Amino acid sequence: MPEKSLSEIGRIGREKYLKGKQALERNNFDYAAALLSDVLKEEPGFYECRAALRAAQHHKANASRSFLKKMFGAASHSPLNARGQLALRSNPHEALEIAEQILNDDTLNSMAHKLVVEAAHLCDFPKTAVLSLEILFKNSSGDPDIARKLAEALTKAGQVDRAEQIFVELVKADPTNQELAQAYKNVCAQKTMSEGGYETISQGQGSYRDILKDEAQSVVLEQENRHHRDADVSTRLLEEYLARLPAEPNNIKLKRSIAELYAEKNEFGKAIEVFEDLLKMGEAADPAFERAVTETKIKQFDHQIRELEKAHPAQPEALAELRAKRNSFVLEDATRRVEKFPTDLALRFELGSLLREAGMITQAIQEFQKAQNNPHKRIAAMNMLALCFAQRGMLDLAARTLQNAIKEKPVFDEEKKELIYSLGCILEKMGKSEEAVEQFKLIYEIDIAFKEVAAKVDAFYASRDSAA
DSSP, rough: OOOOGGGGGGGHHHHHHHHHEEEEEEOOHHHHHHHHHHHHHHOOTBBHHHHHHHHHHHHHHHHOOOOOHHHTGGGGGHHHHHHHHHHHOOOHHHHHHHHHHHHHOTTOOOOHHHHHHHHHHTTTTTHHHHHHHHHHHTTSSHHHHHHHHHHHHHHTTOOOHHHHHHHHHHHHTTTTTTHHHHHHHHHHHHHHHHHHHTHHHHHHSSHHHHHHHHHHHHHHHHHOOOOSHHHHHHHHHHHHHHHHHGOTTTTTTHHHHHHHHHHHTTOOHHHHHHHHHHSSSSGGGGGHHHHHHHHHHHHHHHHHHHHHHHSSOOOOOHHHHHHHHHHHHHHHHHHHHHSTTTOOOHHHHHHHHHHHHHTTTHHHHHHHHHHHOOOOOOHHHHHHHHHHHTTTTTTTHHHHHHHHHHOOOOOOHHHHHHHHHHHHHHHHHHHHHHHHHHHHHHTTTOTSSTTTHHHHHHHHHHHHHHHH
């Protein structure tokens, strides 16, 4: 069910909404919130009403919230939050209503705003999700996970300019993240489509021929945006790009597309050659292109491994040797890139992860300690540091590191659940069972299905009952 505008709301709902707006303008915030909340019970997709309710909540909070309510208001809503999480599974509209009950009392409650976001996604209310994500983003010191969710919601809501700005900052902070880079490309493509008039087609206004006079160009555009191209399409695109290259020798995007197409066709040597040529161009000599070369070489190894696995008879010794070469290359290449770009802390995080996988825990700790100075990698680096300390038997250091990371996570998202769960497991190993179960209970209240939380909490109460 899409979001609705005022013209799509019934007479009674419209009248009550307008009364709520008048109450808001007269600073009667409690009455405004009550009226607007009632409208949303009947019309959960009425975006203008929800935006007005959010304004009423904000003004009401500024006018009346006490110091104690600021400090303890969020904690007092745990039962409602738990009810909202349960409602998500069967009735996201009810989950939205529960979230608004919390926000009427505590407009900055991050768990309630997260509930709004999850419910809005299930209801296909992107603008509603944006309302809460903007607040979460403002209060999270630019948390990259929240920033990305905000950018994606903005894109879905049609606000591609702001989405593009957020993605630009995210890519700058984490240039080696290929998934992030692809998401940014998708937003740019959507912006191009919007500016070119493609959105009018879905509304029955105009045609592709009105926008692209050359029918062949529309075919190429469609093929470029396919995620899974067949070999014939890749070949045709490659031929077209190679034909353009003599006239556009400094077109970085064109060259990168050529390299990627070569890789798709398993012509890895040619792909690497084009990428390395790009690296010689001043504008392209950056960690992102270094990473592209690395990924192409890894794809080459993986292709060789797959081919060897298909071979008959089986060649286990050759396969083991090739896998060892692959792992050695990945680690050596990450080390080389860190030496070349020593201030790129995202690269240091990547190297730390590889070192930990290789069992080189001391070296991994050094890299994660540096990587935590990157605000976009800080929490993840602290988590990895704790895991490294635990592997070395330094459980007190692991627990303290996780506790510090949890303090820096204002939003109770999946990452925070992981941190709390890890802390609980560490405390268990330290013999602090009661402290451990308190951590598990924090998750249990919100997400009973998370990992082994339910079993651990139930086992604790069962053991206490049997002892009694």
